Amino acid sequence: MLELYQAVDRVEAQMLKDYLDQQDIASVILGDLLSGAAGELPANIYPTLWVLEDDDLIRAKRLTEQFFSKPPVAGDPWRCTVCGESIDPGFEICWNCATPCSNDNE
Ligand SMILES: [Zn+2]
Known part of the structure; x- marks a missing residue:
């Protein structure tokens, strides 16, 4: 133990x-x-x-x-429509260019 x-x-x-x-x-x-x-x-x-x-x-x-830490977020990474970065599902804006998620995955 x-x-x-x-x-x-x-x-x-x-x-x-x-x-x-x-x-x-x-x-x-x-x-x-x-x-x-x-x-x-x-x-x-x-x-x-x-x-x-x-x-x-x-x-x-x-x-x-x-x-x-934060609860695990289900789902797939989403791709920023502006800069093309792959963003983890827990984030609602692109960490690279601050574009909000387009909600294409929902
Ligand atoms: Zn971006």
């Missing part, structure tokens, strides 16, 4: 865990469980997400990065 990510709160930890569950990565949240058992704990104990299978860690880290 390897430490993956220290969350700011229980909600964030649970959201990430659910996301990893969907990707077939088994994980467990530690840290916040202690708060019910002990009467007095430092306030700076954050829930930490651990990956159960060591082999999953690298993949889990990549998924975590994705999780906290």
Whole structure:
């Protein structure tokens, strides 16, 4: 079992865990469980997400990065009608010449 990510709160930890569950990565949240058992704990104990299978860690880290960046955008890249650049589907304007997407793909 390897430490993956220290969350700011229980909600964030649970959201990430659910996301990893969907990707077939088994994980467990530690840290916040202690708060019910002990009467007095430092306030700076954050829930930490651990990956159960060591082999999953690298993949889990990549998924975590994705999780906290923008959500993956479905679809194909579109081509700028002005300069011909291929633009990733997450962008609505051409990064090269700032032409808005023509929506040809939708
Ligand atoms: Zn362009």
